[in-house]
Amino acid sequence: MKRIFAIVPGLALSDLRHEWILSLCLIVALASVIAPLLILMGLKNGTIKTLRKRLVEDPAFRQIRPVETREYPVEWFKNLLKDKRVGFLIPTILPAASTVSAIDAETGKSVVVDIVPTGEGDPLLDDAGINMPGKNECVLSFGASRDLHVKAGQMLKLKVSRYRKGRYEYGYQDCMVIGILPKKAGMLPVIYAPLKFVLDVEAFKEGKAVPSRGWKGSFSRPYPRFDALAVVSKIPLDPIIQNALLIESGLANIRQAGPKSIDWLPGWHPNSHKYLYLLSIPDSAVGLSSYYAVKNRLRGSGAIVFPVNHPQKLEMGQDTITAVGLSVDKKVAESLGLIPVPWGGLKKQRPAKELLQIVLPVKYKDRIQKGQEIKVRFKGQAEFVFPLSVVDFFQQDIAIIPLELSAILRTSINRKVAFDSASREFVLGDIGFRGFRLYAASIDDVEPLYNLLKSQGIPVVARIEAIQRIKALDSGLSRLLFLVAALGISGAILVLVASLYAAVERKRSELAIMRLLGFSRFDIFFFPIYQAVFLAGGACIVALWGYSAFSWLINLIFRAEMKGGEAICTLPSQILGWSIAITLVLAVSSSLVGARRTTNIDPAEAIRAE
Amino acid sequence: MPAESQVLKLEGARIVRKRQSGTTFELLVSEFFVCSGQMTCVVGESGCGKSTLLDFLALVLRPKELVSFNIKRGDEAIDIASMWSNGKDGKLAWVRRHFIGYVLQTGGLLPFLTVRENLMLPARLKGMKGQASKLESMASKMGIGSFLQAKPSTLSGGQRQRVAILRAMMHDPLIILADEPTAAVDRKRALKIIEDFRSLAARQGTAIVMVTHDQELVKDVADRWYSFKLDYPDDGIILSRCFEIGVE
Numbered sequence: 129m130k131r132i133f134a135i136v137p138g139l140a141l142s143d144l145r146h147e148w149i150l151s152l153c154l155i156v157a158l159a160s161v162i163a164p165l166l167i168l169m170g171l172k173n174g175t176i177k178t179l180r181k182r183l184v185e186d187p188a189f190r191q192i193r194p195v196e197t198r199e200y201p202v203e204w205f206k207n208l209l210k211d212k213r214v215g216f217l218i219p220t221i222l223p224a225a226s227t228v229s230a231i232d233a234e235t236g237k238s239v240v241v242d243i244v245p246t247g248e249g250d251p252l253l254d255d256a257g258i259n260m261p262g263k264n265e266c267v268l269s270f271g272a273s274r275d276l277h278v279k280a281g282q283m284l285k286l287k288v289s290r291y292r293k294g295r296y297e298y299g300y301q302d303c304m305v306i307g308i309l310p311k312k313a314g315m316l317p318v319i320y321a322p323l324k325f326v327l328d329v330e331a332f333k334e335g336k337a338v339p340s341r342g343w344k345g346s347f348s349r350p351y352p353r354f355d356a357l358a359v360v361s362k363i364p365l366d367p368i369i370q371n372a373l374l375i376e377s378g379l380a381n382i383r384q385a386g387p388k389s390i391d392w393l394p395g396w397h398p399n400s401h402k403y404l405y406l407l408s409i410p411d412s413a414v415g416l417s418s419y420y421a422v423k424n425r426l427r428g429s430g431a432i433v434f435p436v437n438h439p440q441k442l443e444m445g446q447d448t449i450t451a452v453g454l455s456v457d458k459k460v461a462e463s464l465g466l467i468p469v470p471w472g473g474l475k476k477q478r479p480a481k482e483l484l485q486i487v488l489p490v491k492y493k494d495r496i497q498k499g500q501e502i503k504v505r506f507k508g509q510a511e512f513v514f515p516l517s518v519v520d521f522f523q524q525d526i527a528i529i530p531l532e533l534s535a536i537l538r539t540s541i542n543r544k545v546a547f548d549s550a551s552r553e554f555v556l557g558d559i560g561f562r563g564f565r566l567y568a569a570s571i572d573d574v575e576p577l578y579n580l581l582k583s584q585g586i587p588v589v590a591r592i593e594a595i596q597r598i599k600a601l602d603s604g605l606s607r608l609l610f611l612v613a614a615l616g617i618s619g620a621i622l623v624l625v626a627s628l629y630a631a632v633e634r635k636r637s638e639l640a641i642m643r644l645l646g647f648s649r650f651d652i653f654f655f656p657i658y659q660a661v662f663l664a665g666g667a668c669i670v671a672l673w674g675y676s677a678f679s680w681l682i683n684l685i686f687r688a689e690m691k692g693g694e695a696i697c698t699l700p701s702q703i704l705g706w707s708i709a710i711t712l713v714l715a716v717s718s719s720l721v722g723a724r725r726t727t728n729i730d731p732a733e734a735i736r737a738e
Numbered sequence: 739m740p741a742e743s744q745v746l747k748l749e750g751a752r753i754v755r756k757r758q759s760g761t762t763f764e765l766l767v768s769e770f771f772v773c774s775g776q777m778t779c780v781v782g783e784s785g786c787g788k789s790t791l792l793d794f795l796a797l798v799l800r801p802k803e804l805v806s807f808n809i810k811r812g813d814e815a816i817d818i819a820s821m822w823s824n825g826k827d828g829k830l831a832w833v834r835r836h837f838i839g840y841v842l843q844t845g846g847l848l849p850f851l852t853v854r855e856n857l858m859l860p861a862r863l864k865g866m867k868g869q870a871s872k873l874e875s876m877a878s879k880m881g882i883g884s885f886l887q888a889k890p891s892t893l894s895g896g897q898r899q900r901v902a903i904l905r906a907m908m909h910d911p912l913i914i915l916a917d918e919p920t921a922a923v924d925r926k927r928a929l930k931i932i933e934d935f936r937s938l939a940a941r942q943g944t945a946i947v948m949v950t951h952d953q954e955l956v957k958d959v960a961d962r963w964y965s966f967k968l969d970y971p972d973d974g975i976i977l978s979r980c981f982e983i984g985v986e
Contacts (some may be wrong), residue, residue: 132835133864133875146850146889641846644796646835646863648828731798731834 134186139642140658143574143635151663153654156629159669161620162711165613169707170679170697172605178694179598183571186312187251189594190215190567196589197222197594199509199544199560208566211580218323225330229287230319232276238287239275242316244565245323251567253320258307261322262465266303273308276317280307284401286319290345291417299332299343300327322687334556336418349438350545352535353413354435357422360388360401360464361431362468369425370405377421379414385391392452394528397465401432413538416476432460434474437534442527443505451486451527453534471518471530478532487528488514493521508540510557514547569593617714624663624718628656632722634728643731652729657724668708675699709736726734745912745945746795747771748818750805753794760974765790767980772865772913772945776937780949780980786966787978788949792917792974795897795947796840797830809837809912831835835863839944841908841916842937845898847890853877853901854886860909864921869908880904880934896927903935914939916948920955932959 144151183189229238261267286351325571328338339343370382385406414507423433456466457473501515536554544557568574581701630644679697686696746985751767765787774779780788793799807818819828847856861869877883880900906914920928936959939946
């Protein structure tokens, strides 16, 4: 049976060859349906692929950026890195801690740049074909390169500065520029360096020593922070001076306020200093450097400058004490009606012993004695306990602490602060990571990752709309193509069904002779099926040839709009393979009507036909 | 005739066929046999049942009744009657391609194959090998050796018939059924074809059943004759009885 079955395809092919004009017409008819469909698929695929490629090539479309600065535990990074949708993830530090000065290679002028951590697989570097910078190496953004007049291969001197103990200190690091990022990676002056270097910069800025770089430092007492600066004056401040105060201090807001704005200050009664101005930075805190800048500017004006913090809550056992930070000398206290405090005016670096003092409300006088040490808790980023020496009692239901202590407590709102009982010093906890650079593995992963982070309560931004537009275009074109394909394929099926059915009818006598010669019904059943396969196969070859020629022509015409390696009309071999397979399956299906018809052919018809 | 030389024997066949005119044609064959190396001619006027008998012998027309129908290959008897009763179409096709050769009025060659391919097809179907040299010599003997690469459409009627006869013999069948094989050629060629046919069959020991309306043509070569007697027992019914001339 197998032998006979193997003879049938040869006979079917011989018959097609015998009627080669009819066969050719049918092949051309089928190819004229298949080829345009391939071209359409190629155009759709090529267009979408090009658009997607451009999206994929530009890492900005894969980037998911945090909107706000917050602390991210190391575990969070570890867990997120396990997600296969993450292409690249590296922690970042506080934006304020990541600015360094770079020295202009030509003029020697200092340019402030942001230092951003990078690591293996950073899409920005990969896209630009730049290797991961090693120790004492860095990559510059286009903007940084332009501002610094530095090219790849040149050395760059970086200067890290900090303000400590009333003066500026600097750490220097030479680094080799190993690459310059293209414009599309961003125009801001940015230096990309290994995370280690960025963390070292941050540590130095915190006051810590970085021995590996020869950067000196000591303890890292939390830097003082205040809610605002208060300026009180007997006369109104000139608007020009007001602006100057902002420009020179790094502050952002100045507003004239009524005396009640800071009436929590014990004894607050400004008398003749009836003009009160509050200077602040929205969503941030004011540092000592701003205080000194404003104070210097107003020197000789008769205005009094002092930082203020809102009252803070201290826990003492089951009690909650409202504490106000106040450090004023007697003269200022008298001028403003403030309660004189035993620790005097504000100091740049108040010793720990002087820092840990409190004036308690008088209600505690029965329980606590003057000179006694109490333990209090404060909840900032983390909760910490520290001792305070009771130096006095105050008539109102309010406690008074040194403003320097209040400033540390204010800092602990945003930074982890701990109290080291051995040294009796406040210390900055590990700064932790305050942001991240995240790139999805592909543009399809952006939205799921975006949603994942949102579900974790992390506000992020991503170019989801651009990706969705491409996806919508892809889906729209797919539907359109499906309709066109359905129409074309229906036509092709009808052509095949009709042609093969007609062929069976035309060849009844030949098929009857074959039956008479000893072919079974089953053998003859496959005769039109084989013919359909050969015709469809021939049509596929012609269609592929046509597709190749036309796609080449289309790509040639649109060559100017395409970048290297892009094509507007292209199909992966996998799709071509599927197209051929589907064509053959449809051809076989179409031939079944004719094949069914052959089973009615009686061998006797051969005799009668004669 | 000794029983052992009979290659085909049937008994008690009743074949019914509806004709396009609406009449029912019924053929009764009480006994029919053919012997190897002999030429059996079936003669009769048009519409007497020659073709019906030939269809039945070619295993393409199912009988209404059948007592026995055997084709003998050596000592083995192939029971055609049981194949019909069991409806084994594939088995009947197997018998056709192994034991039966067929010559049609105008050849019945497949137009899409060359003469050589047409000639080789029955042998290929039977799975015979080494037929190429036999084909060359027999084709030369029959005068068609130079047309082996040609398509049937380029041959004359006589050439086509000779190809058809040769094709019917290429797979060494036991029986060759020939339906008016000389109807499409002139008398001179017809005589030559019949003569060739007869001598080839005799040489190979093949039994030939030839249907013809031209008794004159075969009177000198036929070993046995069958004919038909028509009866009209009722309106719309034609009854035909097949009998052997000279025996009845």
